[in-house]
Structures are given as structure tokens and as C-alpha cells.
Amino acid sequence: MVQTFLANYTSLNVTLASEIIRTDKARTRWGGVLRDSYWDGANQTYFNPRSGWGDGNGAVQSLTQAAIDQGAQHQLGRASKLIIDGTDGEVDGSRRCRGVRLEDGTEMYSDHVVVATGCVDS
Numbered sequence: 001m002v003q004t005f006l007a008n009y010t011s012l013n014v015t016l017a018s019e020i021i022r023t024d025k026a027r028t029r030w031g032g033v034l035r036d037s038y039w040d041g042a043n044q045t046y047f048n049p050r051s052g053w054g055d056g057n058g059a060v061q062s063l064t065q066a067a068i069d070q071g072a073q074h075q076l077g078r079a080s081k082l083i084i085d086g087t088d089g090e091v092d093g094s095r096r097c098r099g100v101r102l103e104d105g106t107e108m109y110s111d112h113v114v115v116a117t118g119c120v121d122s
Helices: 002-011 023-028 056-069
Strands: 019-022 044-047 079-084 097-102 107-109
Touching (some): 019 023, 023 044
């Protein structure tokens, strides 16, 4: 299917940014972020830096488990506000999130905050 997609755009004289990559090369590209990806039975993958899709639920689950494996504490809640450092939000020239305020008013602080939005497991 990808070959057909690329051929159709090529026939329209559209300059493509996308490419087909062998899975063994994709595992080592981009700092190895895909090294543990599940590609059983596949020998190539498609990359388009201008668009794409992803398994948001799977990505959040994998990120969460990797963080827990490294000692992070996982807390789940509905955030109503991000808590930003400093009175003006500037620390060393950059803004930094230090926590969240939950809808029930509870405030949670951490050295690192991961905000994962838009991913709903139905």
C-alpha cells in the first residue's frame, strides 16, 4: 500500500518528504527510540516527517511503564492547572512546570511532570 501511495504522489510530480525504511535501520534511527518496537513479520516501515499517526494509548502505557521501571511514581488524575515555577514563570530564562492542580484542588509537585492528554482507553 505504501508503494502505491508514494507512486501516486510521484506521478503528480509532488516532492515527497516521506520514505520507506527497513525496520533494522528504523530501530537505530532517531537515537534508538524505536529499538524495542514490535515489527514481527515486517521488514520495512513508512516515515513521513510532515504527517503520521500513532498508537496513543500504547505510547502512554509504554512511557508510563518505562518511568515506573526507573523509579517514578505514577499518579492518575484530572488536572485543572499546571503549576509553573516563579512568580513570573521564568526560571533561568525558561518556563518550567513543577506540578499540577487537580480538579479536586489537590496540588501535586515533582521534579519532572509528564502531561499526557487526549489519550483515552475505551
